[in-house]
Amino acid sequence: MFRSLLIGLLVTSSLAGFTGCTRKGREAENTLNVVVSQNIKGLDPILTSDVFANIVVSNIFEGLLHYNYLKRPLALEPMLAAELPKVSEDGLTHTFKLRPGIKFQDHEAFPNGKGREVTAEDFIYSWRRLADPANQSDGFWVFDGKIAGLNEWRDKVAKGEANYTTPIEGLQAPDKQTIVIKLTKPYFQLHYVLAMSYTAVVPKEVVDKYGKEFINHPVGTGPFKFESWTRNSQVVLVRNPDWNLHAYPSEGEAKDTEAGLLADAGKKIPFVDKVVIQEIVEDQPRWLNFMKGNLDYVQIPKDNFDGAVQNDKVSAELAAKGIKLWITPEPDVTYTAFNMLDPVVGKNENLRKAISLALDTPTLIQKFYNGRGIVAHSPIPPDVDAYDPSFKNPYKEYNVTKAKEFLAKAGFPEGKNAPAIEYSTVNSSTARQMAEYFKQNMEKIGLKVNIVSTSWPQFTTKIREKKAQVWGIAWLGDYPDAENFLQLLYGQNVSPGPNGSNYKNKEFDVLYVKASHLPPGPERAKLYQQMRDIVVKDMPWVPGAHRLSYTSYHGWLKNFKYHGIIYDYFKYLRVDTKARSEMKAKL
């Protein structure tokens, strides 16, 4: 027995020794060490619906446009396009010119293994892939009903009546460098979606070689090439030596110079030779790996927040280790939604207002987000053009007395005769706790709440089938445009579409259509604000919070400026490997 114990101890201690040997010297490599908090599903751009895969895919593949890394509010710039597109006067035709000489990354599927030049036809092929039902992309919404002939082509392909050579009226390539997109209706968000991974260009030869397995063999035009992926563990990317599209940006926000973010202006990028993206789903190992210097930056987990951040600065302990903090608003909104078809909450505006006034959002932000959020007064989040930080929703203050008054107006004084409200949520512990918090708040004005928690698929099915009454949910923006949030309340999008509240207001819908015909600018922003005011009055939602992202990063990582919508940023990051070697030894 003792021998067994001894063997056990020897095994573990020898492993510990082994640890020391194999990890030695890794910090000296010019490698960027990144982490994602969920497992990556796959690396095909048309299948990257979550941020985790997007972080990888956006650094391998590229589209026509992308966001300037430093400018805020976000500004689109040409990526593979030579310049911003020419838009016809009616807003229906968008013409793009490609940069000459863009090449796919080298791969054995190409003749001699050398990546060939990208042409306009490659983009059209890539977008057909997105539309082809056989590929089961959940990203088709970016073009759905908007490009002339594309939906018809999609239907025909499904029936076997068309193929990839069948012409599509709205997608044309008059020459190798020109792409003409014809729309069915004005769609100024087109430029944003052309900066999303869904619309990135892929090489037909490589897709043909791998078929559905392209998801594990990504080849694009980007600054990093795919090297390996150990599923549920880590993805490794290496610098693409042939990439030479851009230099580090020379313009940004006024404060960027002081923050040292323009020190590398005009320099050749990418700076790092290799990127290792680890998939660590649990908070503790993610945080501890960061604290040991194994990761260059990390979003601070909830349980570590109080020890790491004080008054929006890193704690003295972290500051002594050279750790820095980056705070930025997430392009999102959390909200409590009402089913407007429900005979109780949907038909009683005063009841909805009473609920809104009874909900103590500042405390909720403290309790559940460690204060990392600002109270949302409408669906429109910060950093989009129609957001007005001075706008105050009159029903968003926490006021129990006023809530009781509205409850009385709603026909339920002190909650008498009020039917119990069914609050739907998902069965994670945090979601349950938030539901309990909602329940406690409502009990203070005399409203009873029954919590029903289910799995995520059941939860969403219930909303789509219009069976939910009240529920808590959040929306993370796809692009920095208020339309992406207001479409959740557009009458044509009711369930099973994204308008789960089944909210319909003619005035709102007219403004929504009117705004869709306008390019970004003050006129459109004004319409968005009018829509915001209608929604605040009707209250199909109680807006909750716009969350803030708190990211900590080590002093050896340079040019760090995170934003929740920009994913192609590995190329801008620089690691001071000498400083890393020295500082890591002290961690």
Add this chain to the structure above:
Amino acid sequence: MLKYVSRRLVYMVPILFGVTLLTFVLFNVVGGDPAAQAAGRHASEEQIQIFRKELGLDRPLPMQYLFFLQQIATLDFGRSWATKQEILTMFSDGVGPSLSLTLPAFLLAQIITIALALLLARYRGTHFDRATKISCLALMSMSSLVYILWGQYVLAFQWGLFPISGWDASLTGRWEYLGLPILIFVLLSLGGNILFYRTVFLDEIYHDYVRTARAKGLGETTILFRHVLRNALIPIITRVVLQMPFLILGSLLLESFFGIPGVGNLVVSAIQNADFPVLKAMTFLTAALYMVFQLISDVLYAVVDPKVQLR
């Protein structure tokens, strides 16, 4: 014996059939709408319908069930609806890492706990026995998360004895990362296993053959190792063999905390994503594995105990 094994294998067919039927019915009742799930958060009804067709969900339920049976017969479970990856690849990629953790840890735990339990049986009723029993109960009372969080924080982060988490796909490199999870797996097994095996050995220790051995003048240690251990093999085999399928299916918490890319989270994430193809495959494989190992344990009974005859 061959006849017995063949008969048992035949019996498995209706049971597996029942398992598939139950899985199918349960999923269709409470699984959520997989087409809406797959179509994404922006999808219109029209787009959801297109997905329904692509996923084969527009076919009548009996046809869908027959397709499921056909998948089992051909052992081709297709691709996951959530990740679009080949299910068998997802499974086969994960089994190696899962077994790298669970198998050595499990064997180590059995050796240690059987040895300790024999020692307790030898010194039954003493302070050592009582103290160990109390320690075992204390070990069992703590949540596995406590061991994991403590081990990772103290042993790996503070003392630097192990890496905090991670994985190396090479056969030699992975052991660097397995030390701590194996140690925790063993610690987690100690309490329950020791108490169980102690009871098994004490059940044996009062039998006539032990008294006879003692009367013949054999030493207590010889009696325990040569006679008691051998006679206690049936419950040991039952416990060990029936845990084998769960070793293959990995350890959800240890894998996710230590970044081991095993199969532990396959079922959980499949439920979270209404990923029916993965659920079907995993339920079927779990049931099949469990039955196969049950058969193996029955066969082993006959091997170790001549009194057991397989008919």
